[in-house]
Every structure is written in structure tokens, then in C-alpha cells.
Amino acid sequence: xxxxxxxxxxxxxxxxxxxxxxxxxxxxxxxxxxxxxxxxxxxxxxxxxxxxxxxxxxxxxxxxxxxxxxxxxxxxxxxxxxxxxxxxxxxxxxxxxxxxxxxxxxxxxxxxxxxxxxxxxxxx
Numbered sequence: 001x002x003x004x005x006x007x008x009x010x011x012x013x014x015x016x017x018x019x020x021x022x023x024x025x026x027x028x029x030x031x032x033x034x035x036x037x038x039x040x041x042x043x044x045x046x047x048x049x050x051x052x053x054x055x056x057x058x059x060x061x062x063x064x065x066x067x068x069x070x071x072x073x074x075x076x077x078x079x080x081x082x083x084x085x086x087x088x089x090x091x092x093x094x095x096x097x098x099x100x101x102x103x104x105x106x107x108x109x110x111x112x113x114x115x116x117x118x119x120x121x122x123x124x
Contacts, residue, residue, distance in 0.1 A: 018068065021068060021071070025064035025068065026061065047095075048102060051091050051095030052091075052092050052099070054095075055089065055091030055094070055095055059089050061081075062083070062087070063081070063085050065085075066085065
């Protein structure tokens with residue numbers, strides 16, 4: 001009786017193992033997000049930070065999805081996850097660029113204010 005039951009539940013056990021692995025990998029992706037991201041919050045725009053975070057999450061989920069697709073031998077999942085990973089890399093790069101542009105803008109504003117003050121002081 002149990003021999004026939006185990007045969008029925010074997011496909012479900014494999015799917016359950018894949019689901020548990022996917023959940024564990026997603027948890028690791030979120031943990032990695034909060035531990036390894038390096039953001040200078042003083043100079044960065046909120047939009048830039050948001051794009052960096054969204055991009056990192058999307059990239060990590062894509063990476064984990066590719067691994068799951070490889071384990072499950074699902075080429076379609078691997079392809080979708082590769083696209084998601086690439087989109088995440090691009091979005092993370094956009095966020096980083098936005099932050100660097102904001103830093104440059106702040107530097108130019110500071111230098112121009114300093115120049116104006118110097119010119120005013122010269123004529124006073």
C-alpha cells in the first residue's frame with residue numbers, strides 16, 4: 001500500500017523541493033540586498049536609490065531563477081530569468097548613474113556658490 005502511495009507523491013515531492021529551494025534563494029537574495037549594497041545617502045537622490053534597490057532585487061531574483069531553471073532543467077525559466085537579470089543590472093546601473101549625476105550637480109552648485117562669493121568679496 002505504501003509503495004504505491006510513494007509513487008504518487010514523488011512528483012509532488014520534487015516540486016515541493018524546488019519551491020522550498022526557490023523560497024530559500026529569494027530570502028538569500030533579499031539578505032544580500034540589505035548587506036552588500038553601498039549607497040551614499042547624503043548625496044543620492046531617492047529615485048536613484050530606488051532604482052538601485054529595485055535593480056539589485058530584480059538582478060538577484062533573475063540569478064536565482066536561472067539557477068532554479070538549471071536545476072529543474074527548464075530552459076524557458078532560465079531564459080526568462082536571464083532577461084530579468086539583465087534588466088536588473090541595467091536598472092541598478094541607472095540608479096548608480098543618477099546618484100553620480102546628483103553628486104556632480106551638488107559639486108557644481110557648491111563651486112559656483114563659492115565663485116560668486118569670491119567675486120562679491122573681491123568687489124566689496
